[in-house]
Amino acid sequence: MKAIRVERTGGPEVMQLVDLPVPQPKANEAVVKVAAAGVNSIDAHFRDGSYKMPLPFVPGQEGAGVVTAIGAGVKSVKVGDRIAWSGTLGSYAEYVAGSAESLVPVPAQVSNQDAAASMLQGMTAHYLSHDAYKLKSGDTALIHAAAGGVGLLLVQMAKNLGARVIGTVSSEEKARFAREVGADEVIVFTRTDFESETKRLTDGKGVDVVYDGVGKATFAKGLNVLRLRGMLVLFGASSGPVPPVDPATLSEKGSLYMARTTLAHFTATRDELVARSGEVFAMIATGNLKPKIAKAYSLAEAQQAHRDLEARKMTGKLILIP
Amino acid sequence: MKAIQVKQPGGPEAMELAELPIPQPKANEAVVKLAAAGVNFIDVYFREGRYKAPLPLVLGQEGAGEVTAVGAEVGDVKVGDRVAWCGLLGSYAEYAAVAANRLVPIPEGVTDEQAASAMLQGMTAHYLSHDTFPLKRGDTALIHAAAGGVGLLLTQMAHDIGARVIATVSTEEKARLARAAGADEIILYTQSDFEAETKRLTGNKGVDVVYDSVGKTTFEKGLNVLRPRGMMVLFGGSSGAVPPFDLITLSQKGSLYVTRPTLANYIASREELVARSAAVFGMITSGKLKLRIEYTYPLAEAQRAHRDLEGRKTTGKLLLIP
Numbered sequence: 001m002k003a004i005r006v007e008r009t010g011g012p013e014v015m016q017l018v019d020l021p022v023p024q025p026k027a028n029e030a031v032v033k034v035a036a037a038g039v040n041s042i043d044a045h046f047r048d049g050s051y052k053m054p055l056p057f058v059p060g061q062e063g064a065g066v067v068t069a070i071g072a073g074v075k076s077v078k079v080g081d082r083i084a085w086s087g088t089l090g091s092y093a094e095y096v097a098g099s100a101e102s103l104v105p106v107p108a109q110v111s112n113q114d115a116a117a118s119m120l121q122g123m124t125a126h127y128l129s130h131d132a133y134k135l136k137s138g139d140t141a142l143i144h145a146a147a148g149g150v151g152l153l154l155v156q157m158a159k160n161l162g163a164r165v166i167g168t169v170s171s172e173e174k175a176r177f178a179r180e181v182g183a184d185e186v187i188v189f190t191r192t193d194f195e196s197e198t199k200r201l202t203d204g205k206g207v208d209v210v211y212d213g214v215g216k217a218t219f220a221k222g223l224n225v226l227r228l229r230g231m232l233v234l235f236g237a238s239s240g241p242v243p244p245v246d247p248a249t250l251s252e253k254g255s256l257y258m259a260r261t262t263l264a265h266f267t268a269t270r271d272e273l274v275a276r277s278g279e280v281f282a283m284i285a286t287g288n289l290k291p292k293i294a295k296a297y298s299l300a301e302a303q304q305a306h307r308d309l310e311a312r313k314m315t316g317k318l319i320l321i322p
Numbered sequence: 323m324k325a326i327q328v329k330q331p332g333g334p335e336a337m338e339l340a341e342l343p344i345p346q347p348k349a350n351e352a353v354v355k356l357a358a359a360g361v362n363f364i365d366v367y368f369r370e371g372r373y374k375a376p377l378p379l380v381l382g383q384e385g386a387g388e389v390t391a392v393g394a395e396v397g398d399v400k401v402g403d404r405v406a407w408c409g410l411l412g413s414y415a416e417y418a419a420v421a422a423n424r425l426v427p428i429p430e431g432v433t434d435e436q437a438a439s440a441m442l443q444g445m446t447a448h449y450l451s452h453d454t455f456p457l458k459r460g461d462t463a464l465i466h467a468a469a470g471g472v473g474l475l476l477t478q479m480a481h482d483i484g485a486r487v488i489a490t491v492s493t494e495e496k497a498r499l500a501r502a503a504g505a506d507e508i509i510l511y512t513q514s515d516f517e518a519e520t521k522r523l524t525g526n527k528g529v530d531v532v533y534d535s536v537g538k539t540t541f542e543k544g545l546n547v548l549r550p551r552g553m554m555v556l557f558g559g560s561s562g563a564v565p566p567f568d569l570i571t572l573s574q575k576g577s578l579y580v581t582r583p584t585l586a587n588y589i590a591s592r593e594e595l596v597a598r599s600a601a602v603f604g605m606i607t608s609g610k611l612k613l614r615i616e617y618t619y620p621l622a623e624a625q626r627a628h629r630d631l632e633g634r635k636t637t638g639k640l641l642l643i644p
Binding site (some may be wrong): 251 | 347564565566588
C-alpha cells in the first residue's frame, strides 16, 4: 500500500511516499481502508521531533474509512462498517491498523471527508462548549482564534447553544470567516486591543467564559475580561505555553475559575467517545455544524500540506485523500 | 473606647490595647456597639502585613451587636437593631463604624455570639458548598482542616447535602470533632499520607472536589487526589501561600479545574449578602448547623487568642468579647 513515512525528524521534506505491506490486525485491532485523513498541528510536532516518536513511523492520527479486517476478540466493529478515529497513529496511508475500541461509527449522512475533518477538532469544540464550561442561552463567550480549526466549529456550537460569541482573529480575512459561521462580534487583535474591546462590548461586565487555545499571547488579558466568578478554559498553546500562574491572581480578578483541558479526559471511555463523536456527527448530519475543508491533498502531496499548515495562511481543515 | 490596634505589622505582640474615641458614623454608615467580635485567620494576615491596610489599624473584620447611631443617608438599619457584618475592618473594639448596606439583621433565635461566629466562616462554608462547587448527594469531598472554623461548618453542610466527606485533621481530638460534624472518613495527616489514603478510600478514583484552606503544604497533593475533571477549591493559605504553578499539570492530572474564591465575591451585592447570611442563620435556628464556640477571650487578651489560633490549638470559632 502507499503510505507516508518519516525515517528521520525534520521539515516537511522528511515525509516520504513509500510502499508498505497492508497491515494485519492483531487481537483487538481492526484494519481500516482510509478514505480521508485529517492533518493536524500535532502531526507536525511528531514530524519535526518536538514530540517524541520511535522512528520510522507513519504520521497522522485522524481519519475516516471502512473496516476491512478485524482481529481476534473484536466486537465493537465489523468488516464493512464506516468508521472514524482520532488518536490512532498511521493515518497518512491507504490502510491503518488500530485498536477497535477507538473506532466510532459514522452515520450515512456524513461524508468521509467531513468525518475525518471533524473528529479531533469537532470533539474538542464539543467538550469545550458542552462540558468544560457548559454554555447556556444568554451566556457570552470569548473565543480566541475564532477562524482556526477548533474555533470555526466552536463558534457554531456556541451559537447553537444560544450564546453571544465574541471572536478574536489575526486578520480581516479571518474575521470574515468567523462572522460567516456566526460570531456576533469579531476583534482583529493585531489592530485592536481585545481586552478593552471586550470590556466595551460587555459594558464593563466581562464575559462568562473565555475559550483559549492560543495560550501565552492571550491568557493574562483573558483573565481581565471575565465577569465575576467567570471561567477561563485553556485548551491549547499555539502561541506558546502560559507561564506559571499565581493562584492569588484568580481571587484578585474576581474569584475566577480556570481549567486546563485535554480531549483525552473527555473521551476517556468508549461510551463517552461514541457519544461525543455521535453528537458531533449528528450536528453535521442536520446541517447545524458545517466543517470547513480548506483543501484536499493526495498522499503524494503530504509535504505541501504540511508547508501550507505551517504557513498558517489557510482557513479550515486540511485533509489527505489516499 | 477600648480597641486592639496594630501600629507596625508583626507577631501577636504587635496588637496593643488602645484607648480611642468612639467613632461617629459617616452619612452611609452606622455605629455598632459590639457584643462579640469574630476572630479569623485573615486577621493574622492583616496583623503580619501579608495583607495590606493603612496603619495604625484596628484589627478584626467580623462582629455582631446593636446599632447605636446611623448616618444621614442610612435606610437599611435603625438605632436599636441587632446586626452583624463581616469583611470590614475594625471589629476588635467596643464600637465600630460600618457601611450600613453591609449590616445584616440577626433573626430571633440567633444570639449575638452565634452571629459573630457564623458570619465569615458560615457564609464561607455556604458559598463553597452551594456555589463554588455546588455539592450534590453522592459527591465525595476532601476537606482539609476539617475541625477548624470553616472546616466544621463546611463538613456539616456537606454532610447535610448528602456528600461523602473525607476530612483531614492533625489530632485525635480534632478527628472526634470532625466525625461528630458528619465526616465519613478521617485522615490524621500527621500519621498518614493523605494522598495515598484518599486514593485508597476512593478506590483510586479520586474525589470530586478538594476544599483547601491550608494551601502551600497541601495543594499539589490535592491535585493528585482529584478525579478527572474534578475541582480544586483553594480558599485560604494557613500553611503559606501556594506558589505559582505550571498550568500544564492541570491537564496532565486530569483536565482539572482550579479556583481561588474569596467571600467578598460571593456577597458582592446587598441582595446576595442578605440572602446568604439569612440562609446560614436559618441553618442555625433549625438546628442543622451547630456552632462550636469554645474559645472566647476578653478583648484585652487578643494576643493570647492569636497565639492559640496560630498554634493550631483551637477548634471551631474564637471570639473576642469587649
